[in-house]
Amino acid sequence: MLKTQPTEHLQAADDPEHVRTPAVTYVAVLGDGAPGTDEFYRKKTLVTDIAGELNQATGSAPVEEIQYWYPEGSRSVEIADFYSVNPVPSLLYRVLSQVPAGTTQRDVDAARTRAASTADTASDDVTVFTIAEQDVVQVMHHGPFAEEFATLGRLGDFAQQRGLHRSGPHHEVHLDAFTRSTPQDTLRTILRDPVA
Numbered sequence: 001m002l003k004t005q006p007t008e009h010l011q012a013a014d015d016p017e018h019v020r021t022p023a024v025t026y027v028a029v030l031g032d033g034a035p036g037t038d039e040f041y042r043k044k045t046l047v048t049d050i051a052g053e054l055n056q057a058t059g060s061a062p063v064e065e066i067q068y069w070y071p072e073g074s075r076s077v078e079i080a081d082f083y084s085v086n087p088v089p090s091l092l093y094r095v096l097s098q099v100p101a102g103t104t105q106r107d108v109d110a111a112r113t114r115a116a117s118t119a120d121t122a123s124d125d126v127t128v129f130t131i132a133e134q135d136v137v138q139v140m141h142h143g144p145f146a147e148e149f150a151t152l153g154r155l156g157d158f159a160q161q162r163g164l165h166r167s168g169p170h171h172e173v174h175l176d177a178f179t180r181s182t183p184q185d186t187l188r189t190i191l192r193d194p195v196a
Contacts (some may be wrong), residue, residue: 008021023131023132028095032090043095046124049119050111067093070145078171082193083152105127112192134168134194135195141189
């Protein structure tokens with residue numbers, strides 16, 4: 001197996017690649033159901049608002065990221081068929097936005113209070129979450145989310161040719177902020193899957 005090369009967290013090539021991503025600390029909230037629902041966008045806004053407070057010292061704008069997986073008992077899926085085997089409304093997800101390393105739960109709670117987000121509800125469990133350094137396959141997807149199937153197909157073929165299998169949640173890094181009404185033609189999304 002080829003040795004993976006380290007890469008920056010917010011970078012990916014237009015062609016599939018096998019790389020090692022660094023450990024990243026996030027503010028996060030869990031959700032379930034299909035992407036694109038009102039609840040999905042509400043949670044996305046909440047995490048972005050809190051991350052904005054936590055990132056003020058660095059001056060970096062929050063980048064929205066989402067991990068997706070299916071509940072226990074769902075049919076097994078690989079990279080290429082992630083969205084086509086199980087019902088998409090059964091998805092579980094975690095909305096994430098990177099915050100400085102060393103951020104504590106107390107920091108998150110204080111930032112949540114300061115943010116006073118209109119998207120906040122008492123039922124939201126907002127936490128610090130860390131993804132460890134890991135081997136992944138990834139590729140930059142350009143354009144509408146509905147066209148991710150073809151890009152995931154290329155990424156899945158790349159992994160399969162190298163004997164790699166998805167070993168954790170599917171991860172999407174949205175380099176361009178979006179709302180329900182944002183035109184999607186120029187959006188850039190890193191499609192990333194941990195592999196073993």
